[in-house]
Amino acid sequence: MAKLHFFYSTMNAGKSTALLQSNHNYKESNLKTLLFVPKSIADKSNGKIVSRIGLEADAIVVNDEYEFYDEIIKKQSEKISCIFVDEAQFLTKKQVHSLGKIADELNIPVMTYGIRTDFQGELFEGSKCLLAWADELREIKTVCYCGKKAIMTVRLNEEGKPVRAGEQIHIGGNESYTSMCRQHFKSSLGINES
Numbered sequence: 001m002a003k004l005h006f007f008y009s010t011m012n013a014g015k016s017t018a019l020l021q022s023n024h025n026y027k028e029s030n031l032k033t034l035l036f037v038p039k040s041i042a043d044k045s046n047g048k049i050v051s052r053i054g055l056e057a058d059a060i061v062v063n064d065e066y067e068f069y070d071e072i073i074k075k076q077s078e079k080i081s082c083i084f085v086d087e088a089q090f091l092t093k094k095q096v097h098s099l100g101k102i103a104d105e106l107n108i109p110v111m112t113y114g115i116r117t118d119f120q121g122e123l124f125e126g127s128k129c130l131l132a133w134a135d136e137l138r139e140i141k142t143v144c145y146c147g148k149k150a151i152m153t154v155r156l157n158e159e160g161k162p163v164r165a166g167e168q169i170h171i172g173g174n175e176s177y178t179s180m181c182r183q184h185f186k187s188s189l190g191i192n193e194s
Contacts, residue, residue: 001107002102002103002104002106002107002108002109002110003103003109003110003134003135003136004096004099004100004102004103004110004112004130004133004134004135004136005109005110005111005112005134005135005136005137005138006088006112006113006114006127006130006131006134006136006137006138007019007111007112007113007114007138007139007140008113008114008115008116008127008130008131008137008138008139008140009115009116009139009140009141009142010115010116010142010150010151010152010153010179010180011115011153011177011178011179012052012142012177012178012179013140013141013142013150013179014051014052014053014140014142015086015113015114015115015140016049016050016051016052016055016086016113017051017052017053017055018113018140019035019049019084019086019111019113020049020051020055020056020057021055022082022084022111023035023057023082023084026081026082031081031082032078032079032080032081033080033081033082033083033084034060034072034075034080034082034083034084035049035057035058035059035060035084035085035086036059036060036061036062036068036083036084036085036086037049037059037060037061037062037085037086037087038061038062038063038087038090038091039061039062039063040087040090047059047061049084049086059086062095064092064095066095067095067098068083068095068098068099068102069098069099069101069102069105069106070098072102072106072108073106076106080108081108081109082108082109082110082111083099083102083108083109083110083111084111084112084113085099085110085111085112085113086113086114087113087114087115088112088113088114088126088127088130089114089115089116089124089125089126089127090114090124090126091112091114091125091126091129091130092125092126093125093126093128093129095126096112096126096129096130096133097129097133099112100133100134103135112126112130112134113140114126114127114130115127115153116131116151117152117153118153119153119154119155119163119177121152121185142179143179144179144180144181144184145178145180145184146181146183146184148181148183149181150179150180150181151181151182151185152179152180152181152182152185153177153178153179153180154177154178154179154180154185154188154189155177156177156178
């Protein structure tokens with residue numbers, strides 16, 4: 001029985017690299033895969049899944065209205081062995097349910113990769129739904145500058161200072177985000193829980 005998987009972490013943990021490596025393993029065995037990336041990311045990456053270490057692959061660009069199950073049904077003659085979705089935090093709840101339906105009814109494994117929380121420590125819609133609906137949850141670990149496990153992402157302004165407010169979605173890389181442990185996340189944003 002196929003499963004819906006969610007590989008999650010903070011920024012700079014190697015999610016896209018892990019996705020591309022898994023996809024490569026399928027390809028090496030002559031198995032058909034489909035790769036997807038949300039439009040918000042695809043605009044910056046020219047419709048590719050791109051890792052920070054230089055690996056990349058073409059992907060199908062999807063917007064919030066894309067219906068995964070209906071589109072995969074149309075491709076059944078292609079004998080798809082696995083579906084990969086990068087930046088899954090940007091999926092809608094309906095899209096996550098559609099991916100689960102693919103695993104359940106079409107018996108095709110679905111591997112999703114994304115960030116768990118935003119720069120304010122709040123769950124993204126796609127991540128929230130995947131944490132609830134995925135059969136398998138796997139954390140991809142990275143470290144804070146202090147050496148402890150990083151579990152939070154901090155957004156930085158142009159001067160490299162932490163940002164406390166703003167839109168949930170702001171596409172950027174190392175110039176815009178850094179990963180931290182909970183302690184340094186709270187201190188960088190001046191969060192006092194007492």
